[in-house]
Amino acid sequence: MSGRVLRLLCTAAVAAQAALVPAAATAVPQPPAEPGKPSVAALLTSLQTLYRQAEQSAGTYDATAAQLSRARTESQRLDAALARARLALRDSRSAAARLAQQEYQGTSDFSPYLRLLLARDPQHALEEGHVLDQLARQRADTVRRLAGDERQAAGLARAARTALGTRLALARRRQQARDDVRGRLHDIEKLLAGLSTQQLTALATFEQSGLTQAQTRLLASGALGEETPPTQEGQTAVRYAVQQLGKPYQWGATGPAAYDCSGLTSRAWGRAGTPIPRTSQEQWARLRRVPLNELRPGDLVIYFPQATHVALYLGGGMVVQAPRPGARVKVSPVAANPVLGAVRPDPAGQPLPRYVPPKLPAGAAVGPDTAL
Incomplete structure (x- = not known):
């Protein structure tokens, strides 16, 4: 967003907070729409739609980036395994070539049985036969190893080609999601840039x-119930998140300079020694769900029906x-957005046994609260 639009949003947010008494439960009446211009409610609905679409696209980008990272790791593993398999196959082929050469050079018109009958020392011939049996088994092993190495190398080559195709498809999908996010944000900036300061203030209010x-x-x-203290890991995650207050939102960012919503939560719990999924959808799908009346500090609150x-x-x-x-990382009421549920990483x-919440810096609650 441009600096002008951000300044207008900050001005509107400050004006809105000054106009409201925190304990009030009555909404400020909606001002009448200017002739020929949409109402504040209509503007808010348009912004909600655009922000929601942008956040869904950003979630797709984050999820695809995580999948691409895993696919890249798997592709590298397959490439390394294929390189080892090709070396083994080369050795097996060399052994098979030596075997073929030995067979060619040792060709004789006499069968082993005839050589045994004509031998001057039958006992020595029998011993030679034992050695020949061992050689035959070694040759059979060489042939089996060659066939096995060929099958393994062929299978790994197919898997490597498939992994490369997956990487390319994920890279295209990530680029498409990135372009979609940028387009949505451009639409938001365009809408906000067309509003007057009075409209922005009324919208924020x-x-x-x-x-x-x-x-x-x-x-x-x-619905929230009585809280219990966090675990040691939860306390660490909370303190890390509080230390990030004031840092800017940036979609796709996981810190430390900027964050998106799930970038902040995944980074905080990662610093606590408990890695969690990267996106809000995966956090909702894969972490243990807890009722709101059992919330404790460090738990994750998930919002909107699509867990975005x-x-x-x-x-x-x-x-x-x-x-x-x-917006920037901030402290907000838990009901800042429509709550879907909560999950617990630990x-x-x-x-x-005892928990002292971290001290919040001045201005921790300044700024817009809703994700829209």
């Missing part, structure tokens, strides 16, 4: 009002998150 209502309803419902956004639970009804393009961990 309207958005913040809805967030306040959602958080109030969630807390009043008792994720935040790290801080405690007290708040999360640390990288909200969206143009379900077998033991909660700490």
